[in-house]
Amino acid sequence: MKRTLFVASLFISLTLYSQDHTKKGYSYMEKSQRKLAQGQLAQARDYLESARKVDFHGGNPEATAHSRMNLIEAQILLQEKRYDDALRVLDTTHGASFGVNCLERDSLKIVTLIKKHGLQKVNAAFTKAVVQMNPDTAQFDATYCVSLNDLGYTFCFYAPIVLTEEELKSYTLAALAKKCSFYQLLF
DSSP: OHHHHHHHHHHHHHHHHHHHHHHHHHHHHHHHHHHHHTTOHHHHHHHHHHHHTSOOOSHHHHHHHHHHHHHHHHHHHHHTTOHHHHHHHHHTOOOGGGTOOHHHHHHHHHHHHHHHHOHHHHHHHHHHOEEOOOHHHHHGGGEEEEEEGGGTEEEEEEOSOOOOHHHHTSEEHHHHHTTSTTHHHHO
16 A cells, blocks of 8 residues: 555656656747847857756657757747758758647748848749659658759758649649748748
């Protein structure tokens, strides 16, 4: 009986501790975003580093937290005009199935490309590019990738549409982008 009571109390205390610890991590992220909005990049980065030290206990909660931290880091890098670094961070933030806010990630990629190359050049690259890929890889998590040769960048993004094999043969990126939230940033 005492052993059961001890195990139960240990389980409850560990559960409460882990929830409190996770909340602290999200609190650091919120503080980081507030400092970012105020243009206080050094403090935003400090809070972000504190959030990265929190144990989110693995699995989807950890993947979700780390993807959110990556989005904050990319925003900091964007404000620092470190566009290649921002794109690198965004490109390592994979998939909605891992808790990523794909719509925000893809919009940040577009904003970064526009700041780096200018709206006109990005529009031209999107207009020329054609999505040509294997339908099996395209349908996984509705993620598509296309080379934007004029920008020297491969743009991978989430689209809420699954294309047939025939459609994939010559579907323009501009046409597919119309289905995405980042389209309004381009056209």
